[in-house]
Amino acid sequence: MRGDQGADPREARLRDRLEAIRARSEKSNSWRASTQYLSRLINKSGYVPIRTRLSREDLAFLAGARDEVLNFTELGLRLLDLHRPQDAGGITSDPRSPIRRCRACMWRWPCPTFRAIDDAVLK
Numbered sequence: 001m002r003g004d005q006g007a008d009p010r011e012a013r014l015r016d017r018l019e020a021i022r023a024r025s026e027k028s029n030s031w032r033a034s035t036q037y038l039s040r041l042i043n044k045s046g047y048v049p050i051r052t053r054l055s056r057e058d059l060a061f062l063a064g065a066r067d068e069v070l071n072f073t074e075l076g077l078r079l080l081d082l083h084r085p086q087d088a089g090g091i092t093s094d095p096r097s098p099i100r101r102c103r104a105c106m107w108r109w110p111c112p113t114f115r116a117i118d119d120a121v122l123k
């Protein structure tokens with residue numbers, strides 16, 4: 001997925017950052033299976049007292065996970081604000097279903113950017 005050799009340095013920096021987040025995420029362990037068990041251990045104060053062994057990769061992931069998730073949700077919302085449908089105008093055979101285009105990239109709706117976000121978020 002790499003672009004041209006003369007790519008914008010900002011694009012390269014962002015790509016490196018995203019790849020680092022992905023690598024850190026892939027190295028850490030998922031807590032999905034443990035959460036069902038852990039949710040039954042919530043005490044009167046609303047906490048789960050746990051003792052576990054965390055790897056370096058788990059700690060590195062957990063250290064920045066909250067901020068990274070917030071940043072990604074902000075990115076997703078901003079992209080959705082940019083890539084939304086608008087009436088393309090023109091004549092259509094079905095007035096109840098007009099032809100729509102993305103207001104940012106002018107592709108037919110849904111545009112590739114919206115489809116990529118939809119695929120990634122609603123997996």
